[in-house]
Amino acid sequence: MSRFRKRVMPLVSLLLVLVMVLAVAVGCGKTEETPPPSTTISVTDDLGKTIELDKPAEKIVSLAPSNTEIVFAVGAGDKLIGRTDYCNFPPEASSVESIAGYSTPNIDAIVLLDPDIVLATGAHNQYGGTADLEDLGLTVVTLAPESLSDILGNITMVGTLTGNDTEAAQVVADMQSRIDFISDRTAGLSEGQKPQVLHVTWHDPLWTAGSGTFIQEIIELAGGVNIFDDVTGDVQVDTDTAVLRNPQVITVVSGHGSAMRTSYDYIIAEDSPFNITDAYISGGIHLINADLACRAGPRVVEALELFAKFIHPETFV
Amino acid sequence: MLPEITKDSVSTESAPPYPLQWRKRIYAMLGLVVLLIAVVILAISVDSPYIPFSTTFQVIFSKLPFVSTSSTWSPGVEKVILHLRMPRIILSGLVGAALAVAGATYQGLFRNPLADPYLIGVSQGAALGAVIGFMLPFSWGMWNLGAAPMFAFAGGLGAVSIVYSLARVGKTLPMTTLILAGVALGAFLSAITTFLMLRSGDTLHGVYSWLLGGFSCVSWTEVEISLPFVVIGVLFISLYGRSLNVMQLDEEQAQQLGINVERTKRILLLAATLITAVAVSFSGIIGFVGIIIPHAVRLIWGPDYRFLLPLSTLAGSIFLILANLLARTILTPTVIPLGIITAFLGAPFFLYLLRQRKRAIF
Amino acid sequence: MSSLKLQDVTLAYGKRVVLRNISLETRANEVLGIVGPNGCGKSTLIKGITRVLGLSSGCISIGGQDITKLSAGELARLIAVVPQNPVLPEAFTAFEVVLMGRTPHLGFLQYEGQREVSIAMHSMELTQTQYLAERRVGELSGGEKQRLTIARALTQEPRIILLDEPTAHLDINYQIETLDLIADLCAQESLTALAALHDLNLAAQYCDRIIMLNNGQIQAEGSPAAVITAQNIRDVYGAEVCIRPHPINNLPTTLITAGNGKNGRKRW
Structure with a gap:
């Protein structure tokens, strides 16, 4: 018995160590490197990183609904092989394989798809996700637009990456003309002619968009004044302050990615804290689809047109 | 009257009861090694998204030395298996082993069946240390992961000493005071951690998901750093199996049986806290592994620490690899925090242990 | 022969001195009894000898070797202890607990072999506990646990065995069996026993010499006949008893009389 024990015990431990060493050895196996190919496509993304491809991207994974919309807008929808659960536009996007949520993408799924490029957003970079993907040898392009012109630039960039420069240029030109149509008509307005606008992304607690957001830019382009242009980014604000600033127009975002209307219902209700504002009294409270108001994609111009109608219904019909 | 009859039924000539258990337990160990390998392969394949077993085998065999096969799989598959799943699975195995062994060690040292790195506050102490480490701007030598593991060790050690001195009543360490002190200190330390994270804003966005426990993106670097420690x-702890057995008598008897009690206690406390800290700094707070695994092993194979420790190592690895697999596949393709899975499985088991005092398993 | 020698030993818990300037020496193969009232320091003496409690002053040596210079293992190979109310891990089997007695004889990484197993089995036979071998300790009665710890102490193969009230939980048959065993082992093998005993009659019957402690000091020392006297018992315990020679072996036998207590009412 004693012999048996003395022999088997070290054997067991040896076996364990062996398994571990083997596991590490397998993992550390080197992958052979290929010489850098001559580049034909070169762009700089919003993080200032240069992306070089030797041929247009054939396989694209998008990590955000806005990026998915851009890919389809430039006519490269057939090259999209991965999208998030929230990518619902255009309807064709739903036939593409999902790689889970926007904030929790499944990295295994992305790598398995073996894409030529991955279209990420600023948020992914902040969470360290882009670096993780790059460590795995993927080409990550980060779209982090801060203005409408940045969005147009992103569309052009995606067009270049997919080889669809012409389509992208058409989309950009169309968008630009629609933006110009509105800005031409609002440019001459005096301060007194610009209504005070409150944009509500959630009601309890009250969340709004301050300066440095698209909404701020859209409100200004549409000929209004954001009552919260003194705060920065997407922020939570005090309901009382919002009421006291007496908005003349209130735009309310619908529930994210669904048909929920609770924020809108709350604000138009009889006992709403906003029932003393000009917007409430004059019927200036409007519901806007979250997919339009929150995505930095080609449909941002539709959001601008809606805001223009809400803010200056007399000019834009 | 003396029970004379029994003298014949058990004698030195017939096989003594003890060595029989040896053989059973060694077979158990070999069985668990085989199971561990099977679970690793299962976890490589059945993760989300699924990779067929045949492909998994082919990729692994092609990477073994002296084997050359032509690759018929896409480069993405190989990358996922070798650079995502293998390190993730090995790290989760290492963390499972570390937490299970640390739990068993704390239980043995405190002679308290409910001691667990999470329940006595060591995990939370280590987490606080790790968060402070993450926040510091410098990295520590070759570790590009910064000072987190060192600070986690310090935090865990601080927590265990505070809980030990708080919970001690005279020379004993009653179960209730230990758990009360541990839970209270754990909550307090978690509050500080949360506060620090709120204060630090953007820099610690990643820390929050880390704190919930999990292995969402693990590279070989994490494995290389944690492997030697664990x-x-x-x-090292397993070498002290017999000492821990003898220490299950009280400290006075252990001393009288030739164990240097104070030194053994210090060494084991340091070692258990070190592996807990390593586990926490790479995977966040994962509760209940340290309580489920050692007790399950005790229930099946008995309380002998010489087997309890290696068996817990293997069972802990297997358990956490499977729990992680569950966390990644149950709501596929969304990944849920691993801490939720272990708490979901562990808390009922904990309550069961708390209720069941009739049958001695400790 | 290794004899245990205490020279001017003072033992204290913090500032509370329990034993003051105790000197004693065991003789080879003897059973030395320690008697005295509760709290007189019997258990403390055992803690001092096994270094569980540090000495405040004085010196303890075994075979001329200062015990403070020995490692825990070396000391445990010389001295085994049978504690009064031992904490035993409930899930371990009785055999596993007895086998723990081999701890001081094994190297750090050495596992018990056939030799260890047969020594443990032999000790269990001597203490008539072999039928318990596969039972879990949690299922055992107080008396069974006490015999188990004696088996464990014998498994240690010590030169000196310290017994702290070894018969406290035992029925009269096991009291006799156990002390017979200790006395036989001392007489036949190279074992010396130091037993703290509560029962003066057991002490008189089994001990070669008796030390009577009172208030942390030695009140009387010598043969049973010299120590177990009505006067000593009156001085130490404050009790009135009657000492008579045992009808068979003439050893002093303590007889009590009902109603003879301090507040007692004469019944006879």
């Missing part, structure tokens, strides 16, 4: 720590 392997050495676990082997």
